Amino acid sequence: MPKVTFLGAAGTVTGSKYLVEAEGKRLLVDCGLFQGLKELRLRNWNPLPEKPASFDWCVLTHAHLDHTGYLPRLVRDGFHGPIYADAATIELCNILLPDSAHLQEEDAARAARHKYSKHKTPLPLYSREDVAPVLKALSEIPRSAPFTISPQFTVRPHDAGHILGSASLELTITENGKKVVVLFSGDIGRYDQPILKNPEPPPACDVLLCESTYGDREHPAASAEDALAEVVNRVVKRGGQIVIPAFAVGRTQTIMYIIRKLEDANRIPHLPVYVDSPMAISVTDLYLRHHEDHDLAYTADEKNGNPLDAYTVHYMRTVDDSKKINDVRSPAIIISASGMATGGRVLHHLARLAPDRKNAILLVGFQAEGTRGRALEEGAKILRIHGEDVPVGAEVVNLRQFSAHAGKSELLRWLGGIPSPPRQTYLTHGEPQASAALKAAIETQFHWPVALPQYLQTVDLSAPK
Ligand SMILES: [Zn+2]
Structure with missing residues (x-):
């Protein structure tokens, strides 16, 4: 049998x-x-x-x-x-x-x-x-x-x-x-x-x-575009930065697509967007090439250039590139893996940005039990990163729309x-x-x-x- x-x-x-x-x-x-x-x-x-x-x-x-x-x-x-x-x-x-x-x-x-x-x-x-x-x-x-x-x-x-x-x-x-x-x-x-x-x-x-x-x-009924625009404008107003733990595959491309849409519609300022993941360029390139999976709206957007690039985007390939983000003081969006903050470069950004109330941490995917992402989602005030306790003062926003x-x-x-x-x-x-x-x-x-x-x-x- x-x-x-x-x-x-x-x-x-x-x-x-x-x-x-x-x-x-x-x-x-x-x-x-x-x-x-x-x-x-x-x-x-x-x-x-x-x-x-x-x-x-x-x-x-x-x-x-x-x-x-x-x-x-x-x-x-x-x-x-x-x-x-x-x-x-x-x-x-x-x-x-x-x-x-x-x-x-x-x-x-x-x-x-x-x-x-x-x-x-x-x-x-x-x-x-x-x-x-x-x-x-x-x-x-x-x-x-x-x-x-x-x-x-x-x-x-x-x-x-x-x-x-x-x-x-x-x-x-x-x-x-x-x-x-x-x-x-x-x-x-x-x-x-x-x-x-x-x-x-x-x-x-x-x-x-x-x-x-x-x-x-259920995922929230409000649109992902509205939800993201709201957070971005709120954080920019108080001079903070936004860190988004995101998997290089899928979430990063969706976020970039929506940032671009919001910029085109003048709904958010043209902020520098740092994609701090050596994989992001290659994965984004795959998303651009595999037309067999694209829906009709995306295919139409392609006529106006690359729909997966924000106006001011920086792809940080090397560790030295990644460290340069530490010197950025003005409002910016940092997208970095891993998506549940279990490892990867995002941990360095979280350690640096989580303590300050001006900043925001955006969760955009499923956060499994036992991960730092889940702890943040559940309101943890301390994150253990690289063997040290990091206080969480930043606003934590869970954008389930991006799931x-x-x-x-x-x-x-x-x-x-x-x-x-x-x-x-x-x-x-x-x-x-x-x-x-x-x-x-x-x-x-x-x-x-x-x-x-x-x-x-x-x-x-x-x-x-
Ligand atoms: Zn999956």
């Missing part, structure tokens, strides 16, 4: 990894890092319950690290099959995975220097050398047509509208002549958002694995587009209260059987006799 084992994103939003088995063959869908709470991050260090060498193939829904960031470890631990993904996802992985390794190495080195690790010589989870074989193993599949992996598995991506290249994967499993269709939602994006298309309606399936990140919450994830009613809208009810639905990629709330909503609205899988649980995918 075909089956799936939840190796991650069960009861939590990170570590997406689903092991599908049929006729003795093994396909891993996504290979994400656990992030956030320490007890979750420690799972990255435990060997998988099944040997990676026994997996035949891997296929990716999108490039975010909570869906791909474990690949270097998987390959180092023995996986040697192809890793299938669409063209944009492969290009993004070529940028994100080396950066992830770099951050792991930096964290280990800093922990060693400041002696805030229990270990005598803290090691990174993986290094940059571990990434090269992963990049070699990436193999392109079509953006939206069926692709046969083996006699057991055929996969068809559907645009999920979440980040460039993001897809829901329709997996047709054939075992002993019988077919089962399993749909992996991946991360579902937003409707009517800048740059990317709306999520495609899901195809019919027997079994559905659906994310539930915002299963218990790349569908809110509760958007998830229900997406689910409602399915042509026929799935026989079984499993909710993944959500904190327990979010998954539980979405489960209740699906049961009330659609009357489908819904289950919340446990970490490492295996379930039978075949139809009941």
Whole structure:
């Protein structure tokens, strides 16, 4: 019987990894890092319950690290099959995975220097050398047509509208002549958002694995443009600076697009915008090039030049460039990774700018439990950064409008587009209260059987006799 084992994103939003088995063959869908709470991050260090060498193939829904960031470890631990993904996802992985390794190495080195690790010589989870074989193993599949992996598995991506290249994967499993269709939602994006298309309606399936990140919450109805204009003008008035922890992929481009729109409409002053992330130029370039994912409004904007550049934008590539931002005294916007303030250059800006009440910290994406971003969201007055306590005096603003994830009613809208009810639905990629709330909503609205899988649980995918 075909089956799936939840190796991650069960009861939590990170570590997406689903092991599908049929006729003795093994396909891993996504290979994400656990992030956030320490007890979750420690799972990255435990060997998988099944040997990676026994997996035949891997296929990716999108490039975010909570869906791909474990690949270097998987390959180092023995996986040697192809890793299938669409063209944009492969290009993004070529940028994100080396950066992830770099951050792991930096964290280990800093922990060693400041002696805030229990270990005598803290090691990174993986290094940059571990990434090269992963990049070699990436193999392109079509953006939206069926692709046969083996006699057991055929996969068809559907645009999920979440980040460039993001897809829901329709997996047709054939075992002993019988077919089962399993749909992996991946991360579902937003409707009517800048740059990317709306999520495609899901195809019919027997079994559905659906994310539930915002299963218990709606995004604010106010527009992202209005919300950003308000904060920018308020902070400029008091002479402060704005720091935005943002992932290089997606959020940075959306923020730049909206800043540009607000500048064009003279709704905010033309401030210097510092994009302090060596990845941002390359990722923005990918966003410009992959027309297949663009919506119509963006395509129209392109006629008036690059819609992803503010008037006065500075891309800070090197560490020395980054340090120059320390000398800026006038109002400015600093966009820097990581998006949950778990690492990266944004920590230096937070350490410098968080104490002053004039400044503002803008949160623009999901903040997982255990991250500094979540602590800020919950009103923390002290942030622990590089082994020191930093007081938080700055205004903290959570702009949920910028989320790349569908809110509760958007998830229900997406689910409602399915042509026929799935026989079984499993909710993944959500904190327990979010998954539980979405489960209740699906049961009330659609009357489908819904289950919340446990970490490492295996379930039978075949139809009941
Ligand atoms: Zn994602």
